[in-house]
Amino acid sequence: MADTQAVKDKAEKYRAPALEKGLDILELLSQYASGLSQAEIAKALDRSPNEIYRMLTTLVRREYVSRSIEGDRFQLSLKMYSMSHRHPPVTRLLEAAVPMMRKTAKDVHQSSHIGMEHQGEIVVVASVEAPGNWSFVLKTGSVIGLWNTGTGRAIAAFQKPEIRELMYNQHERALGEPEMSYDQFRAILDEVQQQGFVRMPSASTVGVTNLAFPILGPDGHAVAALSCPFMERIDDFKAPGIEEVQEAYAQVAKDITNIYGTVTT
Structure with missing residues (x-):
């Protein structure tokens, strides 16, 4: 039991919260071909709109996520598919x-x-x-x-x-x-x-x-x-x-x- 707790403590120590937020967004969007709005993403992940906005801005800039033509929805780009x-x-x-x-x-x-x-x-x-x-x-x-x-x-x-x-x-x-x-x-x-x-x-x-x-x-x-x-x-x-x-x-x-x-x- 002590060894198990030590492993958990070590894993917690080396967490990367910002990276995990980004991955949460990518995994969520992978389930919705038509995309989601910023508000829908924030609600689904139980995050504040500001947190989601910063992450989405980075993901869009790095071309992992794309905006709809109207600009109000976000969906996975083909970059990850291409990388895979x-x-x-x-x-x-x-x-x-x-x-x-x-x-x-x-x-x-x-x-x-x-x-x-x-x-x-x-x-x-x-x-x-x-x-x-x-x-x-x-x-x-x-x-x-x-x-x-x-x-x-x-x-x-x-x-x-x-x-x-x-x-x-x-x-x-x-x-x-x-x-x-x-x-x-x-x-x-x-x-x-x-x-x-x-x-x-x-x-x-x-x-x-x-x-x-x-x-x-x-x-x-x-x-x-x-x-x-x-x-x-x-x-x-x-x-x-x-x-x-x-x-x-x-x-x-x-x-x-x-x-x-x-x-x-």
Whole structure:
């Protein structure tokens, strides 16, 4: 008990109150895509408007926070997002993931890609083409649907309910993506979460079965999804069937999840 108290006392001694105020503001704003007013921030953090004003002025000057055009609301800028992609766990994650994806594509003769979510958009951040003279692969940088793709469903299913709803509300439908109510979407995600992965006929291409597996962060929530647009061969080439392909990519997703959990900045 004495040792525990000593650790607490030491931690209290080396606190940086100004830094903590700034971090409190950043963490709060990260939950509100449309931003908050100075008064709303002060109320939420139980701080005086003057304290918040000084911190906001600094954060705006350093470009971590931006003002709305009207000037009465504050929201996170893209600076932190940009910084996170300079020395990111994401980059190192992909550096580890892509060789595994290439090996698996060669073994099972099926393409794969990794998708991530940003402000409601599902973006393909890496893709690997199957060997041979034909394959189906999504281009890196493609923006795809949230509720009509395996990738979008695998990412959204493994989130807190409030994050699911935020993703739904922020999402702008991709080309060809049909409308879907939030109740329908939530019911689908509940099934995906129970099953642990997505297996569904493609909603945009005939003859493709989407297999998608969440890549989980240390908190158990999806940071990305590994997907395989499975195409069945009907010629004389004896390629692995869908069950074998599903098992192979499920293992890759688990391996990537394990790597992501140990990546540090």
